[in-house]
Amino acid sequence: MHNSGEIDYIIVGQGLAGSALSYQLIKEGRKILVIDEDNPHTSSKIAAGLYNPVTGRKMVKTWKADLLFPYLISFYKELEQICSAHFLREVPVYRPFISLEEQNEWMGKSSSPEYIPFIKEIYCKSLYSFANDPFGGLELLQSGYLDLPVFLEAYRDYLKKHELLDASRFDIGQLILEKEFVLYQGIRAKRVIFCDGLNSAEQGYFQWLPFSPVKGEILRITADFRLKNILNRGVFVVPLENGLFRVGSNYDNNDSTLVPTVKARNEIERRLNELAKVEYNLEEQVAGIRPATKDRRPFIGLHPEYETIGVFNGLGTKGVSLAPYFSRHFMRFLEYGEDLYAEVNINRYFSLYYDSLEN
Template identity: 80%
Template sequence: MHKSSEIDYIIVGQGLAGSALSYQLIKEGKQVLVVDDGNPHTSSKIAAGLYNPVTGRKMVKTWKADQLFPNLITFYQELEQILSARFLIELPIYRPFVSLEEQNEWMGKSSASEYAPYVKQVHCKSVYPFANDPFGGIELLQSGYLDIPVFLASYRHYLQNRDSLDASRFDINELVLGKGSVTYRGVRSRRIIFCDGLSSAKHKYFQWLPFSPVKGEVLRIKANFELKNILNRGVFVVPLENGLFRVGSNYDNHDRTLVPTEKARMEIEGRLNELAKIKYEIVEQVAGIRPATRDRRPFLGLHPEYETIGVFNGLGTKGVSLAPYFASHFVRFLEYGEELHPEVNINRYFSLYYDSHKN
């Protein structure tokens, strides 16, 4: 618990969003208290942590890639130095082509200024003997994965050393709103920012926001083959250590449980078997619920009635790449009054709030 009874920000949640935002505020010299009970089942701790500049079936640059990716690598490398830990694994993604037409298309696109920073090499023949890549594939730069459990544990230790962590479960009933401040368990703060994933969808301040949760499951397999890239087409295969690989993921908009399912396992295995001909053993299967949003854009901003209450949430499946840039973006809004990007500003949904409070 923070020694000071008056601080600048209370941050609820220490997932990717809460960690990134609290660190950016600390860099600004602000006093913060992060409230997080260390729940092992949060989406951040279960996520595979991939960051990938070219995504989707049509293989296009991900939204705001030119802003997100340079910022991403600098941010996590800086924290690796401060936390004396390694969690950013820079690894080219290899994405097989599905046709000769796709190969030809990328031969042209790879040298275009729009895509050149993200392309390491276009391969016109098979790279891996076990992969289904008869037309070759594209190797991407500025890609890899974040070892999220190591990152979160290392940053949690950092917060503890600063007396900036309340390691208990947040209780909304203990939040007291004042004029120009909030108070939580005796700590007075200029603002409170909710970075608590789908928990925000359950309490009165932000339950009106259109979250669209998506369940995803990931396998950990043991196999005897070498992979110098992340293999990604329909499913990702991430090389770990000691012959282990992470494989996923699926998307389920209906199941809201954290129970791994046979249906998801069969779906992931089916895609893996289409992508690569390998023998493997499944050693683990985990499930998580991603805090996605209706329009697949994050939620940033202040409550329509209470300027002391904010939200930084809804990062969905791309939290690793979105969190650093938008945490900095949000801090510039909070501290210097810079306008929020219209696509992430929660004022795009204020009508939902007012509609829900008509009676």
């Protein structure tokens, strides 16, 4: 734990958001303390960690891809050096075409400056004998996955080494707000930033934000086939090591439990069978709740009433690609007063806060 009683920032939560933001602040020379009890069930530790510039059923370039993807790769590589660990896996995503029309459409896009940085190759015939890709597919650049458990543990060790981690549960009842600083268990900080996922939706100063939690489940299978890409169409298949693959995911807005379900397994296996004809054994099934938002944009900014309290949350299903760029974006706002994008600034929901005071 930090020895100083006076610091710049308390960061609550060491998931993807808290890790990224705390590192940006450390790079700026700020004194920080991360408070995190290391809950094994957070969505950051269970998620597949994919980053992919072309997503969705309609295969469209993801929001702000031109800003997000070049930066995320350099960001995670820098952290690999800092943490002396390897967790960024640069693997081309292969997305099969579902029709000849789609193939032709992407042949046209392949010469567009908007898409050239993200296209490795376009295949007009099947790439894998076991895949359902008779029209070929799109092989992407700037894609892969972050090994989240390895990343979070390595960065946690880095924080411990530098005495920047309090490995206890944050007790919001002990947070004292003053006009220009906050106090917490004898520590004085200029600001406290909540990066604690769904905890903020359930308690504290940001309950009024329109979180839209989404449950997702992932299978781990063993199979005897070779895959040099991440397959992704309706379901993702991520090659790991020793014949292991991670397969997922589903989206459930109605189930808020962390219990894996037969319904989800059947759905994922059905989609896997539609994508590839392979024999496999199910080894494990895990579930997590993603801190998604109603408009699918992050929650970033300061509380409407208390400028010493901030939030960096709601990264949802694309956290690995959003966290690096937007942690820097938030840091620039906090430290240098640069404007936040309107799409992510929580002031877009301030009316909900004032409505909550009347109820």
